[in-house]
Amino acid sequence: MSSGKEADILCFFINGKKVTENNVDPETTLLSFLREKLRLTGTKYGCGGGGCGACTVMVSRHQPATKTITHYSVNACLLPLCQLHGAAVTTVEGIGSTKTRIHPVQERIAKSHGSQCGFCTPGMVMSMYTLLRNKPQPTMEDITQTLAGNLCRCTGYRPIVDGCRTFCQEANCCQVNGGGACCLNGEQDADEPELETPQLFDKEEFLPLDPTQELIFPPELILMSEAANPKTLTFYGERMSWVSPASLEELIQLKTRNPKAPLVVGNTNIGPDMKFKGILHPLIISPTRVMELFEVTRTPQGVWVGAGCSLTEVWSLLKHLVPQFPEEETELFRALSQQLGYLGSQQIRNVSSLGGHIMSANPNSDLNPVLAAGNCKVSVISDGGRRQLPLNQDFFVSFGKTLLKPEEIVLSVFIPFSRKGEFVGAFRQAPRKESSFPTVTTGMRVLFSKGSRLVQDVSIYFGGMGPTTVSATRTCAAIATRSWDDETLSRAYDVLLDELVLPLSAPGGKVQFRRSLTLSFLFKFNMEVLQKLRGMNVTTEELPERMQIQPLPREIQPGLQEFQHVSKHQSDQDPVGRPTMHRSALIQATGEAVYCDDIPIIDGELFLVLVTSSRAHAKITRLDVSEALRLPGVVDVITAKDIPGKKVRALFGYEEELLAQTEVSCVGQMLCAVIADTRVHAKQGAAAVKVGYEDLPDPVFTSEEAIEKSSFFEPRRRIERGNVTEAFETVDQVHEGEFRMGGQEHFYLETQSMLVVPVGEETEFNAYVSTQWPTLTQEAIAETLSIPSNRVTCHVKRVGGAFGGKVMKTAILACITSVAAWKTNRAVRCVLERGEDMLITGARHPVLGKYKVGFMNDGRIVAADIQYYANAGNTVDESPLVAEKILLHFDNAYNIPNLRGQAAACRTNLPSNTAFRGFGVPQSVVIVENMLNDVAAVLRRPADQIREINMYKGPSVTHYKFEFSPENLLRCWEECKVKSDYGARRRAADQFNQQNRWKKRGMSIIPIKYGIAFSDGFLNQAAALVHIYKDGSVLLAHGGTELGQGLHTKMQQVASRELHIPPSKIYISETSTNTVPNTSPSAASFGTDANGMAVKNACQTLYQRLEPFRQKNPKGSWEKWVQAAYLEKISLSTTGFYRGPDLYMDWDKVEGRPYAYFTYGVCCCEVELDCLTGDYRTLRTDIVMDIGRSVNPSVDIGQIEGSFMQGLGLFTLEELKFSPSGFLYTRGPSQYKIPAVCDVPLVFNVYLLPDSDNPHAIYSSKGIGEPVLFLGSSVFFAIKDAAAAARSESGLVGPFSLDSPATPERACLACASPFTQKIPSSKPGSFQPWALNI
């Protein structure tokens, strides 16, 4: 279908420049065109499916009918290039650059510290930029809505929101009065001297927003859009063609001739299908230039909306119409509006069409149940004429199928006005509040006979309750013609329960929850209807206030970030201790920062795609690569046989094959790699590799199965202090419990990326790798290729987020890539797609904990015995170390005199799990904290009291005989209680709970004591290399990698202080193994401590060398001293070294000094929980952290907020789901939800504990990368507290089980509402669940 025919020329503009493409392949997306063809690499690939926002750009179009220009944000990864004819695209490079002028949005996000690793930043910038193009003074609601579809894994969003907030008119609340109150609201004592509070950034220095400076819309495009007689456009590619007709008649003819060809408008359904399911459409018809599809017509009965209108346009239309009509007529408009506010993200709504949405017939569609309940209809057209079809239960036939004939086209959709006495409701519940497909969604409509409660007509539709939108027909029949009262409703619940039964193994799981949601939604609708009936004076019954259900609050308030001033004696030039912007923030915000996959393509470069196992435990019987080798562009297939050196990585006496040879032990295990001239060809090659398997018996998936089969990686560890067995005899009470905690996907925004380049002589290689540990990568490549390490240089410029996930697995991927480079003697690039990355590279270890605790009636815990089982997956990786760390931290902040713990890494047939920020500590401590909560529940005392009673006090010693002072821990505890106003708010929450039946507030206050440094003492070393050039500029290299955590910024600060020169004279180019060898990983929160000391050491040496020249010329400048030293033949280059503490842990003697010191912190959270749906909002978070004297408060507060949010995700949101055969379902942001802007606490305050010193680390600072992550559990415990309040309404008291994460599903079921209790619970083991409980 491609060659031979003449294609049209695609014409559009990018950043003001005209682009004309003669031979555009319809499979090309805007993202690949920008990145690969134009080398505009500021636009990032994060997921490829519209779920992360990293690829956001702005599209502008001229509308000839209104003669206006519209600007809208889009996901470039889903936008077919062909769709852009006549459009102007603006990318991050087009709005500003550090070479010319940066745009205020770029500046503000950067300077407000909203860019850490920076990978998400261009997308954030472009979303916000588009908003400002449409609305230069947005509201906070606009901003949060705009950013809803942009994920950030580093910052925790608060600084991004604060940067964007500076564009709002109402932006300037200072909160100095605490508790969210502004100084402008009075209350401050006029006589009180004004204390200058240090700020993280100064908005006075921001560039003003000047809309006149923006790029103008190209006049040529205006002429193009107004041209008469537009013609059909056709484009041909290798595998598919694209036709864009210019008239309805032509569209009809095309569809008649090609009934199977989809009509692509937004491509948000077809695009992901093609990408992720490999569906190929040889022909695509784009109807976007057919005017009739965009018409809106009003009639006395309602409004006809063109099927091509985007969901954003539909939403604007509805919002525009609502105020123009009496409220009673716009019930349906408002219900649809409400759903649209939560549907997808703004980028998705901007392109998704109404017709495409309906025709996608997604069973979880948000709109279809409301359109159906609201008696909407569609007008369709084909060669056979027009007809109208109601959108009812017959319309949605099955998954993705409707009643329409293949050749029919939806022309428009009719949305009727509601009538007097007619009410429409819409509800949805999703795994994440925004930018998430709903779990269950509904549209409900009831029409009452005039002035009465008598139901004349009712319709109820659900999404998420089967393979298509379903009608609750029997339930409606039970309500129709009856009076809307308790009796009718109560019967309706029973019928509904009986009518919408899901099989226990139903796809999507959550069966009990989904069924209960149908009841809860009907109940909510009932509440709304009663309120409206009262409004109409049909009933006078007052609904008690405590029964009313108001929506959860949602506006993010400005928070506090409190830190200490530097000493007044400190030189103004010395940046240490001052909030200093991440040194690359500006270039990250302009898209100039270069990540691994942004490195320009090297001549002859090849791309590598992996072939992975589809079986969890099987013999490989066949690996047939012949078909792949025949495909265009495929150069070779790399198997284990090609590896010239070591074919395995060995750890703890276990071997991990780089590429499996005879057997596979998990789905996703790497088998071979296809290399081809392009990504697309390599991907097609990988799909063509044939693998034969013979399943092996009894795969092990869960921890329980591993325990039963004694399937562990050794060593297993055990630790005990006191005599636990005896102590249990002496206690007042004993309680036993179990806690299961899920794993966590790293979800760094930049997927695993590497480029290995043969130098061309003496088997030398340059490896550009996105890794936390260049030395490991270097060594691994050398061993694999059987060459010495001195032939491999590993370079790391920056890493787009890592969180522990770019150490071990990255090294293995780099080994495979290097074999390909070695074999072909060509540069080879490997960049994993999001789904591959999630499948292959493992996650945080899920942990099962079983505990027994003995305590006195006064709350003292005397004995505890805890067993931990970490699900390690199929290879050992670092799992035994994770198990050790679990035991080193399981005392947390508590002095339990008799404490016993055992930890084992379970060997299972799941993808191998690996390090993740916190390295087992969050799993360890949450189980202890849950145990304390249980004790509190048994004793019926507040949990914070039990915590306080058992906390370490005075000179203390841990269970491994490590002496320490908990003074700062206790100070954090006290300070957090004061700052959060804990007592008063606790009382207020209790009162709220008495006044509300269906919403509950919960609070928790949780401490963390976190050990810093590597317990493997040899890793506590670091080195640096510093060159001073003759012009006075300094090039600094050290062993740490820049992962977004601001390490390079801090190192620059250290060098600046030691050399007494401004940071601007110091440059860090990259981390590389040829500048600093034998480095340790940037991990264990030890990067600044170790590298900082090495940099300090080197700089001090150089400063000393310059001393004679300073003495000789005290009034001279830095440059003069440097030049003089050079002329005197003084070396201006040196290394620095830090020999860190000799830490160790002796597991036989059960004693050691595994840490240099502890970082302490305490977090207080309050949530509001909707007990009917499990939806919750974190109302407020206060964190007090002891991090000594911060080297850079903005960077450290960034780490605190970012890791808190990652912890919030871990404990309340993120769920990895595996099929019963060990296949990972959750392989992208659509299925796996990390926190988004909607999850930020509405008030988020961070305080750095004042007057804290630390003799063990540079400039008295403390490591902070990991400790706070666990504090995200404070949201979990607040949810649990709220659920406890809900349970007490049902007469349930005492300990109850709530596993982590506390998703809406778990939170809702824990509340034990009358609706959840109606669902018969199923006996575990009596059915095959959809997902494993690993």
Ligand SMILES: Cc1cc2nc3c(=O)[nH]c(=O)nc-3n(C[C@H](O)[C@H](O)[C@H](O)COP(=O)(O)OP(=O)(O)OC[C@H]3O[C@@H](n4cnc5c(N)ncnc54)[C@H](O)[C@@H]3O)c2cc1C
């Ligand atoms: C990241 C992401 C998040 C999302 N979140 C949500 C969510 O929270 N809630 C929700 O309900 N949905 C959600 N969606 C789904 C989204 O709303 C639909 O994919 C979208 O509305 C489909 O419209 P489209 O124009 O992009 O369709 P396309 O992909 O262009 O087309 C889809 C189908 O519709 C057919 N079609 C299109 N127009 C017509 C027509 N006029 N006549 C006949 N057939 C036609 C095509 O042939 C094709 O089969 C999400 C999608 C993505 C990618």
Ligand code: FES
């Ligand atoms: S890469 Fe486009 S949305 Fe993620």
Ligand code: FES
């Ligand atoms: S800064 Fe947002 S993902 Fe790293």
